[in-house]
Each structure stands twice: as structure tokens, then as C-alpha cells.
Amino acid sequence: MPESEGPILGIRASGRLTLDDGDRVPAPRLEALARRFGSLRALFYLDGGFEGWDASPAC
Template sequence: MLHILPETAGDIIVIQATDTLTSADYQDIFAPLLEEKIANHGQVRCLLYLDHNFKGWEAGAIWEDTKLGLQHSNDFIRLAVVGGGEWLDWAIKLGQAFISGEAQHFSESQFLQALHWIDAG
């Protein structure tokens, strides 16, 4: 499940993932928000917070994530992934494979540092 956090403003998107992500999370929440921000600002800065209850993706959500990454690979200035160590490899691979901008992983305790990092670039 995805939640848009109140720090989302201007060209910044801050979303929280909890439990299991579904195709609907991408189609109904993330993709429309991303497309709106790109239309208004050209490129975006994104913080994805994988909270302590995050369990992963349903099969369809993995496909939606891949499609979104391929379609918008040049639309990210910076991508911060905040979450536990088990998501570190995923975050690094995501950044290298899908976006032309910078990507960095932060631990859960570094949420504010991650927010400042995406805003500084």
C-alpha cells in the first residue's frame, strides 16, 4: 500500500510503502502523481520510504514498477530510498538500472537526511 506524505510539494514526491505493494498502488497513486509532477516541473525528486511493515511487491506490482522505471528513467533528478538493510541491494539496483539521476539508500533513522538530500540536488 502506498501513501502520499505531506512533504510532497513542488517537484518533490514523498511516498510511504507499507505491507505489500499492488498494481493498483502504481496505477492509481504513484503513476498519476508522477505524471502530474513531471507535467508541471519537468523532472522530479522522489523519496520512497519503505517502512518497517513493508513486505515487498505482488507479481503485478513488480511489472508496474519496471514499466514506470523504463518510461520515466530520465524524469528523476534524485531518488532516495529509505528503509531497512534488506532493501539496500534493491535500492542500488533500481537507481543504476532505471534512472539517469542520482540514487541513494538511507536507513529508516535517516529519513530527514534523505529528504534534505533530494531537495539539495
């Protein structure tokens, strides 16, 4: 989210989340932020279009 700043990370979710959605978060960026700040705070915003979770593995 554009409001992310410093050690605060905003993540906005819409639609149906799947296990594959976890791969869309750029891990190197998260790791770099964690090294820089020591720890991160996260705001996980489920917007009005959020439809729920699908935890079944992708085929």
C-alpha cells in the same frame, strides 16, 4: 507524503505491494507536476510495516 513539496514527491509504502497499487497513484497529478517542473524527484519510503512485493497479476 505530507513532506512532498515542489518537484519532490514522497511516497510511503507499507504492507505488501501489488501491481494494482500502481493504480492508486493519481496519474493526472503526477503529469501536472511533471509539466510544471519539467522533472520530478521521488523519495520512496518503505516503512517498518513493509512486507515485500507481489508482482503476480490480480484475478
